[in-house]
Amino acid sequence: MCFEAMIPTSQGLPEFLAQTDYQVPHDDQKGLIQYGLRTDKSFFGVLQENQRLGAAFNRFTTVYAQQRPRWVDFYPCEERLLYGMNASTGPLLVDVGGGLSGEIRAFHTKYPMAPGRLILEDLPNTISQVVATDPPLPAAVEPVEQDLLTPQPLEYQHARAYFRLLILHDWPEDKCRAILSHLRNAMKLGYSEILINKNVLPGTAAPWQQTSLVWTMMAMLASQERTRSQWSQMLMAVGLKIVDIYSIDPTSESLIEATLPDK
Numbered sequence: 001m002c003f004e005a006m007i008p009t010s011q012g013l014p015e016f017l018a019q020t021d022y023q024v025p026h027d028d029q030k031g032l033i034q035y036g037l038r039t040d041k042s043f044f045g046v047l048q049e050n051q052r053l054g055a056a057f058n059r060f061t062t063v064y065a066q067q068r069p070r071w072v073d074f075y076p077c078e079e080r081l082l083y084g085m086n087a088s089t090g091p092l093l094v095d096v097g098g099g100l101s102g103e104i105r106a107f108h109t110k111y112p113m114a115p116g117r118l119i120l121e122d123l124p125n126t127i128s129q130v131v132a133t134d135p136p137l138p139a140a141v142e143p144v145e146q147d148l149l150t151p152q153p154l155e156y157q158h159a160r161a162y163f164r165l166l167i168l169h170d171w172p173e174d175k176c177r178a179i180l181s182h183l184r185n186a187m188k189l190g191y192s193e194i195l196i197n198k199n200v201l202p203g204t205a206a207p208w209q210q211t212s213l214v215w216t217m218m219a220m221l222a223s224q225e226r227t228r229s230q231w232s233q234m235l236m237a238v239g240l241k242i243v244d245i246y247s248i249d250p251t252s253e254s255l256i257e258a259t260l261p262d263k
């Protein structure tokens with residue numbers, strides 16, 4: 001991953017920035033990765049095409065998440081998800097771009113008797129890796145091939161929560177809005193929520209653990225880490241509002257809870 005994708009992309013950085021007048025790239029189809037790897041594919045397009053690289057990336061994100069505090073340990077799941085859950089309304093949890101499923105496994109391990117379906121969505125190559133994992137996926141978790149740039153199928157609408165870890169920093173602003181709009185359209189007013197497990201940078205003096213990803217995100221994905229006000233503006237722009245932000249320490253990913261406003 002590092003040698004085949006990140007280093008060649010980073011090596012192209014000075015030349016690319018000089019050619020684009022040192023502007024922050026926002027187009028994930030004409031960014032640094034296309035320049036550095038001489039490809040017309042996006043980062044995830046490269047990983048879907050090259051299964052070995054894709055599998056290495058999925059292992060990397062799994063190990064990365066294992067080193068971080070898990071949302072299930074600092075978000076009040078009983079109070080905010082399980083209380084009021086109605087399995088006939090829709091799934092309990094849909095993990096969008098869930099990768100090798102660490103988070104939904106962690107949720108299931110902590111709440112094995114929770115009512116409702118647990119859905120793990122990702123691209124085809126990742127899902128084929130998920131179903132072959134050892135230890136195997138718990139039977140309660142349903143792996144589904146689903147492109148997050150498309151609407152949620154009817155079957156997975158009106159979920160109690162749509163969860164996303166390390167996803168929205170992978171996409172530039174316009175794609176984030178498109179992704180969130182599909183989820184907003186799937187939500188049930190007064191019931192569904194979106195849980196975003198990501199860094200929420202302070203306006204100043206952000207810790208290095210949070211800012212160290214900024215260059216990587218810009219280079220590989222033409223995207224960025226975001227401050228609280230940037231998250232708030234993006235969610236408002238697609239008709240969602242932040243209910244609360246839960247954090248366990250200032251250097252780790254927070255959990256942003258967002259819903260449809262009552263109006």
Ligand SMILES: C[S@@+](CC[C@H](N)C(=O)[O-])C[C@H]1O[C@@H](n2cnc3c(N)ncnc32)[C@H](O)[C@@H]1O
Pocket residue numbers: 044058061062065096097098099100101102121122123126146147148149164165166167170
């Ligand atoms: C940074 S990883 C995060 C994985 C997982 N949420 C975690 O934190 O371990 C991004 C995930 O998004 C998935 N992904 C990328 N593009 C996608 C798309 N268009 N539709 C669905 N999933 C996508 C990737 O396959 C990958 O599993």
